[in-house]
Amino acid sequence: MTTLTTAFRRRLLRRPVESAATVPARAERPEASGEVAPVDIAPNDPLLAYLQSATGAVDVEELELVSPALEAMKAAGVKLAVPLVSQGELIGVLNLGPRRSEQEYSSDDRKLLDNLAAQAAPALRVGQLVREQQAEAATRQRFEQELEVARLIQQNFLPKQLPELPNWQLAAYYRPAREVGGDFYDVIPLPGGRLGLVIGDVTDKGVPAALVMAATRSVLRASAQRIVDPGAVLERVNEHLCPDMPEKMFVTCLYGVLDPATGHFRFANAGHDLPYVKRAVGSEELRARGMPLGLMTGMVYEEKETVLEPGDSLLLHSDGVVEAHDPRRVMFGFPRLKDAVAHYPGGHELIDRVLTDLRAHTGEDAEQEDDITMVTLARSPVASAQTSSPTRQLVEFEVPSAEGNERIALERVSAIVEPLGLGEARLRRLETAVGEATMNAMEHGNHYRADQPVTVRVVTDAERVRVQIVDQGGVSADRETETPDLEAKLAGLQRPRGWGLFLIKNMVDEADEATHEDEHVLELVMNLEGGSHDDE
Amino acid sequence: MTTSDTTRTTVRARGTAAVLDLAGDINAAAEESLEAAWDEAMSVSPTAVTLNFGNAGYINSTGIALIVGVLAKSRARGIPLSAYGLTSHYEEIFQITRLADYMAITPDEDSALRGAGGSTT
Numbered sequence: 286m287t288t289l290t291t292a293f294r295r296r297l298l299r300r301p302v303e304s305a306a307t308v309p310a311r312a313e314r315p316e317a318s319g320e321v322a323p324v325d326i327a328p329n330d331p332l333l334a335y336l337q338s339a340t341g342a343v344d345v346e347e348l349e350l351v352s353p354a355l356e357a358m359k360a361a362g363v364k365l366a367v368p369l370v371s372q373g374e375l376i377g378v379l380n381l382g383p384r385r386s387e388q389e390y391s392s393d394d395r396k397l398l399d400n401l402a403a404q405a406a407p408a409l410r411v412g413q414l415v416r417e418q419q420a421e422a423a424t425r426q427r428f429e430q431e432l433e434v435a436r437l438i439q440q441n442f443l444p445k446q447l448p449e450l451p452n453w454q455l456a457a458y459y460r461p462a463r464e465v466g467g468d469f470y471d472v473i474p475l476p477g478g479r480l481g482l483v484i485g486d487v488t489d490k491g492v493p494a495a496l497v498m499a500a501t502r503s504v505l506r507a508s509a510q511r512i513v514d515p516g517a518v519l520e521r522v523n524e525h526l527c528p529d530m531p532e533k534m535f536v537t538c539l540y541g542v543l544d545p546a547t548g549h550f551r552f553a554n555a556g557h558d559l560p561y562v563k564r565a566v567g568s569e570e571l572r573a574r575g576m577p578l579g580l581m582t583g584m585v586y587e588e589k590e591t592v593l594e595p596g597d598s599l600l601l602h603s604d605g606v607v608e609a610h611d612p613r614r615v616m617f618g619f620p621r622l623k624d625a626v627a628h629y630p631g632g633h634e635l636i637d638r639v640l641t642d643l644r645a646h647t648g649e650d651a652e653q654e655d656d657i658t659m660v661t662l663a664r665s666p667v668a669s670a671q672t673s674s675p676t677r678q679l680v681e682f683e684v685p686s687a688e689g690n691e692r693i694a695l696e697r698v699s700a701i702v703e704p705l706g707l708g709e710a711r712l713r714r715l716e717t718a719v720g721e722a723t724m725n726a727m728e729h730g731n732h733y734r735a736d737q738p739v740t741v742r743v744v745t746d747a748e749r750v751r752v753q754i755v756d757q758g759g760v761s762a763d764r765e766t767e768t769p770d771l772e773a774k775l776a777g778l779q780r781p782r783g784w785g786l787f788l789i790k791n792m793v794d795e796a797d798e799a800t801h802e803d804e805h806v807l808e809l810v811m812n813l814e815g816g817s818h819d820d821e
Numbered sequence: 822m823t824t825s826d827t828t829r830t831t832v833r834a835r836g837t838a839a840v841l842d843l844a845g846d847i848n849a850a851a852e853e854s855l856e857a858a859w860d861e862a863m864s865v866s867p868t869a870v871t872l873n874f875g876n877a878g879y880i881n882s883t884g885i886a887l888i889v890g891v892l893a894k895s896r897a898r899g900i901p902l903s904a905y906g907l908t909s910h911y912e913e914i915f916q917i918t919r920l921a922d923y924m925a926i927t928p929d930e931d932s933a934l935r936g937a938g939g940s941t942t
Contacts, residue, residue, distance in 0.1 A: 714913075788914065
């Protein structure tokens, strides 16, 4: 009994439900101080099963088993092994060396040890559980902190608000999974009124994915400002990402550039899920080939272009939509999403309806498996009344609001429009209308303020050319409203001026005004064949 | 379109009539020159005035307003006003604004002054 305290070594054990065979125990070799060196018991050692079923203290020297642990215990001078069993589970072994009196352990000693083991085992078990829970709590806390960091990174790199475009509806939805993935999207204003659209997905989750997402988004934004072609932009991003991309990580990404004036959407795809376009009848995929970003340098990205006609709607999406499972592990799937795009309205409503379908598919209470991102771009069907053929923007430029600068506008528009074959007389009429509209915009809209230029945009389709003159006067501007009457002017009843709008309306086939809060657009329309002012 | 920034109006006598030769753009910048020319022409009490647009360039709505002003003055004095040398485009604008209803638009100077007191040699 003299070695009871010095020979005792406790060891935390795994729970039996995990593996009773993994239970290790240590014996100790008697040393000068009376302590013995620890002895490990391998999980498959038959000694474990023996101790598990033993009814009390085991005489080690008399035990005969083919057991490396038993041999080690004997070599370490262990005389008695007292199993510590709690609720039928072996949670430790109390190893004792020889008594200091060098006498054998008596039956009273053994009873005392059995009683001690019976009381120590539950206490030891409680201690083990407390330490296990503390370890689990610490792990959980670290995990939650990492998730929070990942969420913060992602949220800071997503658009705070979406731009508003006349005749277009832009909507986006992003919901991270609990284990934040690497989804991202972006909307990038580009020179010339164009708009860059991005959707991407980084492999992996948590902070590493969020950091790669942030890097990808930043490089892409910078490249998009300097490079026009979407394929070249993705090439640049790929070259930047490759050197520092962590092993086994890559980024799928679709990048497209919209010309809102014409509906042209030019895009390239680095291995991302294909976008869908709702057409007048059905829906279609937009295909373009390209490897994901960050895998290898020197990649080339195919470019494709489509036209989003009035009434069309584009959906960019992440794999969290199509790969959502129902309780039977059936995926939502690409065909179902394509069908949804074909049959549902575009914009916000498309997103709402797809989410409803998704919830019905996975079950209301199912935990979201992956990030879900959707971006929709819908072209207003109202514009279809104006044209039925594809449109293209010929030019957009600004004219400083200064007296006489209408000449700049009309001469530049004239040079752009002349090749369209409008005819000499009709071209002169358009020149006059553009000059007058620009004068009105500079004077009444912008009040000749140097910091408020007039924007001139020329758009054409197969049937007509449209010139849009945009000023910043909005609804508050004091514009011409009086119809000029020469007799009244000669009689001094009207001021001599005030001919601008009158001339504009008489020079072009159609003149339409639209005023938003701080913007006024006068659109001059000339039919390319015939029209109400044919050349004589 | 002829691009010209120079705005200048000069006066010459043609018999008892006065000819105002307008050159360059007819816009706000032309106002001072045109008024001076009108005053100069009126100093000899002409029997008629004709506006020569042969060397005129761009005419904007402010320029139209200046012509309306000249027309109002000529009517106030009872002096017939005519014009020639307009391109077909600006002839159309004179029609649309009804200026052509109050001033004869002719193809040349002789036609403009015929019967208005100017010699037509």
